[in-house]
Amino acid sequence: MKRQFFTAMSGLKVRRAGIFCCLVLLVVGFTCFYSRYLTSLPSALNLPMASFRVSTPIINTLNFRARPVVVTRTSWKAPIMWEGMFDPNHYDQMYIKNQTSVAVTVFAVGRYLDAYLKTFLTSAEKHLMLGLQVTYYVFTDLPENVTNIKLAPNRNLKVIKVEKHGRWQDISMMRMKTISDAIESEIRHHCRYVFCFDVDQEFKGRFGSEALGDSVALLHAWFYKLPNNTFTYDRNPKSKAFMQAGDYYYHAAIFGGLSENVKNLTDYCYSSIMEDKLNNVEALWHDESHLNKYFWLHKPSRLLSPEYCWDPHIINNSDIKVTRLIWAPKNYKALRMR
Ligand code: UDP
Ligand code: GAL
Numbered sequence: 001m002k003r004q005f006f007t008a009m010s011g012l013k014v015r016r017a018g019i020f021c022c023l024v025l026l027v028v029g030f031t032c033f034y035s036r037y038l039t040s041l042p043s044a045l046n047l048p049m050a051s052f053r054v055s056t057p058i059i060n061t062l063n064f065r066a067r068p069v070v071v072t073r074t075s076w077k078a079p080i081m082w083e084g085m086f087d088p089n090h091y092d093q094m095y096i097k098n099q100t101s102v103a104v105t106v107f108a109v110g111r112y113l114d115a116y117l118k119t120f121l122t123s124a125e126k127h128l129m130l131g132l133q134v135t136y137y138v139f140t141d142l143p144e145n146v147t148n149i150k151l152a153p154n155r156n157l158k159v160i161k162v163e164k165h166g167r168w169q170d171i172s173m174m175r176m177k178t179i180s181d182a183i184e185s186e187i188r189h190h191c192r193y194v195f196c197f198d199v200d201q202e203f204k205g206r207f208g209s210e211a212l213g214d215s216v217a218l219l220h221a222w223f224y225k226l227p228n229n230t231f232t233y234d235r236n237p238k239s240k241a242f243m244q245a246g247d248y249y250y251h252a253a254i255f256g257g258l259s260e261n262v263k264n265l266t267d268y269c270y271s272s273i274m275e276d277k278l279n280n281v282e283a284l285w286h287d288e289s290h291l292n293k294y295f296w297l298h299k300p301s302r303l304l305s306p307e308y309c310w311d312p313h314i315i316n317n318s319d320i321k322v323t324r325l326i327w328a329p330k331n332y333k334a335l336r337m338r
């Protein structure tokens with residue numbers, strides 16, 4: 001009788017424990033399933049985010065499986081932004097609601113002003129971070145030659161005079177110092193984010209708020225599919241930009257992030273450039289080599305795919321679903337003669 005009672009009791013306990021374990025497994029399983037798949041369902045199914053009535057961190061709404069042929073995440077889990085991975089409306093709603101402010105820096109020194117600035121700005125007004133508070137900072141040696149561009153409400157343009165360095169390499173490299181100074185004296189008081197662009201490019205499609213991140217680097221269109229050993233890092237051990245290995249080859253035509261992060265990046269690059277000058281060396285691709293070193297040491301939190309800066313000369317463009325920005329044609333001889 002006693003034994004029967006105990007057997008019955010332990011049977012009951014085992015059953016209860018079994019039910020409890022099942023419940024725990026169910027909850028854990030659902031949580032994993034939810035965070036891994038459900039949060040990216042709306043973008044995968046092309047549904048408006050509003051139809052998904054849970055508040056989810058925006059990073060979890062990215063659909064990393066949308067582009068199976070290309071890499072969509074780095075080894076340190078930073079997203080690489082490709083068309084199809086994100087819901088543009090979701091991003092815009094969030095950043096417009098937060099009244100996010102973005103400084104866009106662009107240099108148009110010497111012949112680059114007449115050759116590129118107008119196209120850069122007018123195309124940016126059609127495609128770049130529409131609806132956000134954007135301030136263009138145009139750095140030029142010829143402020144009086146900057147033509148008036150009609151800007152949308154909430155958008156401003158400031159022209160800042162800079163000196164013209166003799167060599168084009170210095171014009172390019174010294175941007176790091178000018179941007180750092182401008183962040184310190186002006187930008188950080190007005191803008192949360194800073195994005196720095198080469199001027200020799202034209203916007204062709206949406207370049208939206210999904211590009212914003214704490215620290216943002218761009219994959220170079222010519223190298224995103226090539227193996228590491230082809231990357232044109234600086235290989236001279238005498239230069240501060242010297243690199244033996246790296247993650248990706250980044251293109252200096254666009255970089256950005258929170259203003260304090262861009263300040264750190266530009267300070268780092270400028271001091272490395274100056275140290276090289278003292279040692280009589282110049283990195284292979286100038287500021288771009290130092291930028292690659294910086295992003296090797298301080299991993300970017302978001303990468304832009306070459307959809308964000310494409311060279312139309314590249315014949316195999318099958319990965320490029322949306323051309324957001326293209327390299328403008330360049331007459332090197334005419335632009336770079338002194
Ligand atoms: N730049 C300029 N005037 C010059 C050389 C360079 O304004 O004489 C600026 C301009 O914004 C340009 C950037 O520096 O886009 C980088 O130079 P460039 O585009 O010629 O370098 P590349 O893209 O060919 O490496
Ligand atoms: C070229 C580009 C340069 C530099 C170089 C790096 O295609 O015009 O600006 O980025 O690649 O190898």
Ligand code: MN
Nearest residue numbers: 198199200253
């Ligand atoms: Mn350029």
